[in-house]
Amino acid sequence: RGGGGGGGAGAVNPDAGAAAEFAWARERLFDEGLARTLFGFVQTARIATVMNEGGRETKKWPPVPLNTIEMQKRVNRACRISPAEVMKVAEELYNAGFISYPRTETDAFPKDFDFAGIIGPLTNHHVFGFHARALSAPSNRFRFPGNGGHDDNAHPPIYPTKLATERDYDAWRRDGKMNQIKIYDFVARHFLATCSLPAIAHKTTVEIEIGGEAFKATGVMIKEMNYLDVYGKGPVGGPRFDVSYDGWANNTLPTYAVGQRFEPTELSLAPGATQPPQLLSETDLLQKMENHQIGTDATQAQHIEKVVGERGYAVKVGDNRLRPTELGEALCAGYYRMGLEDMWLPTKRAVMEADVNRVALGQLDVPTGKRNTTTPMLDAFRDLERKQRMLVDAVAEFVFPNENHRGGGPGADGGGGGVGVGTGPGVDENLGAVRACAACGAPVELRKSPRGRGPGGGASFS
Template identity: 55%
Template sequence: MPPNARVLNVAEKPSVAKEISRVLSNGTARVREGATAWNKVWEFEHVVRGRPVTMVFTSVTGHLSNFEFAEERHRRWASVDPRELLVDARVVKRVPEDKRKTAENVKREARGCDTVILWLDCDREGENIAFEVLEACRQAKPGITALRARFSALGRGDADRALANLVQPNEYEAKAVDMRMELDLRLGAAFTRFNTLALQRAGVGLPVDDKGKSIVSYGPCQFPTLGFIVQRKWDIDAHVSEDFWSIKCSHAREGTNTKFEWSRGRLFDRGFASALHNMCARANVATVIDVDGQESRRWPPHPLNTIEMQKRLNRTLRISPEQIMKIAEDLYNDGFISYPRTETDKFPADFNYDGTLRDLHPHPQFGFYVDQLINGGRFRQPPGGGKDDKAHPPIYPTKLASEAQYQQMRAKNQHAPKVYEFVVRHFLATCSHPAIAMKTHVDIVVAGETFRATGVMIRERNYLDIYGPGPPEGPRLAPAYDNWGNSTLPLYTPGEQFVPALSLHEGQTRPPDYLSEVDLLSLMESHMIGTDATQAQHIEKVVGERGYARKVGDNRLTPTQLGEALVLAYDRMGVADMWLPTKRAKMEADVDAVAKNRLDPNAGLRAHLQTMLDAYDRVAADGLTLTTTVGAFMNGQDNAANGVGHRPMPPGNDINGNGADAFGDLIGVIRDTCPSCQGESTLRSAPGVRNSKSFIASCAVPHCMSRIAMPSCTRDIKIEQEGCGRCQGRLLTFKFSTLYLPVGYQHMQRWSGCIFCDAEFQNLLRACQAEDHPPARESPARRPNPPPVADGYGRGGRGRGGRGGAAGRRRSRAERDEGVGGQQGNCFKCGEAGHWSMNCPN
């Protein structure tokens, strides 16, 4: 760029333009009015690429252009068949009426400039807006040069680095967003019009919005989000309570009542449980068979990304993800935190930890802990997780808030100071060492039945001093985002005997809770529904704007009658993948492929529109099912009597996904050198049964004698950071299915240790090899429906019967004792009782 040139700079929000102008000009920028009241223009002198220039800084307010149907007739609901919107209707990208003055402001400033620097948010959406701004600039000045500034915070250092590393805008990321936007327009318009017109013409009573309209909207992201909520309700409706029995064992010593957990956990056979209890009661003596203790660590959280921020704050502060993001955006625009929309949970190698910590040192509440990190030798560089969106670092505090600035935060939103302090505390926790405790267990045997008591003694709190309730000596911190309490055991010695207190406890299995917003975010993330920037908005639309779900109890979500009816209707029409996450996940994967220049956007559009066209034809051919199903819900009719029962999904459509990983997928290295073959030992997964995986520890050398096939009851394995002190192998954390663990090993449901030299694990391996496991039980939610009955139990998916009509009732004691009906309260994914597939811990 020539010296003394005028360089146009455009930010995505007026507040960002104002703040960057302030930091780059050291507060000397001159301000004047723009073409709109909100898009002001700042001017100041600066040096860019070694040349003095005049910086002209203005902004837009989000997207400058929107996709819409080109012809007027396609924008009128009653004039065309909605099917046309999927294939025949032409789509264009235009500046809407309410953005024309903003576009004119950009054009006016571009006419006097030779270069435009695009300061849009550094994600795909921001890249798309950058090209919308560039299009406006080139309408006014065709030959203008475009450069892209990439930044994650609004401090002086971040702005200087962005100017020193200007790049070309990424057209592939912009095209990927265009593809998604066009798909969402076509699909949303076609199915929304079909839903609304069909239900209105059938005279179904629909809720009215605040504009007096009854719109039954379909959104490609909102419908799968609603599907998660409805599926959980159906799991609850289908739950059949089962009685179980367990032996409770305790012993009072030294003022402490120690509780011992039965190794069998619980039994569903009353007679067998009672016989075992009577046998133990007659023996009336417990013998200590083992006392063991080992060091245990609780690790600090990974650096903060968007989803984790929403989960933790929603769980603690009880505010919606949408509100959390609005507060975080304000804190970012005011320069207090880095960009809050990021998937990354690992800091770059050149991150300035020392500078960030020193900025926080004067904090009146957290300064004591910063001092320990800087001067007390307690700093640990965060290892981070495995996510990196290549656009932004994790969320971290960028400056210290003064008391006056705290007051300004509270004036904007009462929760803003807590959100800011959470970001500060989370960052400090990630820079800390893990908490260390001594974990002790005492194993006893009573008449052949084994029990275990576990105690914890905290030795070093470390990160819990800032992330928990504070150090014991103060100051106390609230709220606590993590904690680890002491639970000490009295002294027991192997071989000693005592008289235990024994009782037979009767309980009942319970259905899962309704989904919380944290649960829903986790499901959306794992199934690729939306992005970190949009997931909170989708939840807000489903719960608020659309009225398809509502909050109940302790921040839980349940579908409204309309929300459940729509999902049920689409399921009955044979297009369950319209509310299951699979279709949208495939769409997001193709959008990602376009962004990486691995897929032509036109080819992606054609493929997904053809899929949706097929779905539309099925829906249009079976519109009566939609109107009768929704009508039965909304008009208060009995669903079973009207033939509106729920058709179970085939097993392959389980919302948790299906299909195991390909054979031999690498999970990670668990030992650098195998003592048998001198090769590298790795952990791999292979297809397993019951929708699970099997795991193998193997080496590069075939048939190495150190190869270990993990027990078939293994549900998941995580490789830990720390290594074994004896063999240098990595420690592994296992999740086992209690239903398939051998007798005497139920205490190992969650187990961490070394698979190469831990004696307890070797004993488990031998026990598993010697025992045949029972087959997985079939979930009632996946069984065919019995015929509708007229006894008041069945409501075809709504009432107590859930999907199974009368089969959903609780069995009588006589039926359970006689074995009638079988075990029905089990998870379809792993076969265990007490939970359903969507919240399976295995």
């Protein structure tokens, strides 16, 4: 099966009684006629021959100890709680003594950390205590946690500092503090997972041929769940968790031998189409900020809240995704048309953050660091003043696209190509409410500046 003219063969091994789905080795074709011709050959042949079978043991390793950015990303992904709310609740749990200090970049425990002192009380937890007991004597399946490579030399990774009893859970439920339960459970289960052995499986790939076309199926046979017992959906036959933070797709395959022949139970050719990339989630955005070294673990969530909540450049939609508003798109388009892409791309901010870090490390003097940041920003501001018509035009184009706007041709004032606010028919000097504020819902008004039109002849915003 596959999009864009893909195909596949569903197969059942009568001896094993287990189903396996094989994917077309070509993946997809964009020539429908050719795809249907090849599919005809497969339909005529019907019989599949196993050409190759190979497997190997593979391991899925536990997560490294928890720092702030990983906590925000993982909880946001699994529980749909915003990064800002994650930090708010985590600080409440810290102040109540349930978890360690939640603002840390460190993801490695020191060699002398008292693991037994933390794991011991968790053996009495009413849900995941079974795993804490497995890490303790006599089972002793403890493994020293991995090293994530980050240390802020101030705070250890985040871990549970005391057992939350059933009475604590009842109090949280009674007070409507369900996020306390979700985040405490995550911190405790993550800590236990880091102290656990890796999951082990046998990964198998089977290649078959039908009518001259190759197909392939890949699957795993899980041998030992280990850390996934507490970090996934729970052990088979044991406690099951409402929230899973990790997993290993249990796409098991029957046993095949090279040269074996069988008849697939289903053959299919499915039309499809290319798809645009998904909107970024808060987790995606946090990761991109981390990749560009923008902000710190304590401020990255605040940046997102400012962009979404305060300034209305984006709104949350669907499955916790971020969609740019008309205003957000207009600012990006306007900066791009003015040649000021650095005002919305992450590059300039990343350079500034890097210089701040170099100053802190003594690798760059403060005056040079200031100059590296202020000089290009002042240059950009002067360009913006000179070309303000282009920004006004872009905002007009995106915020109220159905009006008749004047196209701004190239000119000395920087009013370059685009669609702009003008004084022609259908456009008033004071435009009034043009959209609802993404943050509070109040009307956003576009008004003429009290000082009159600037050098670019555009309106100002308030």
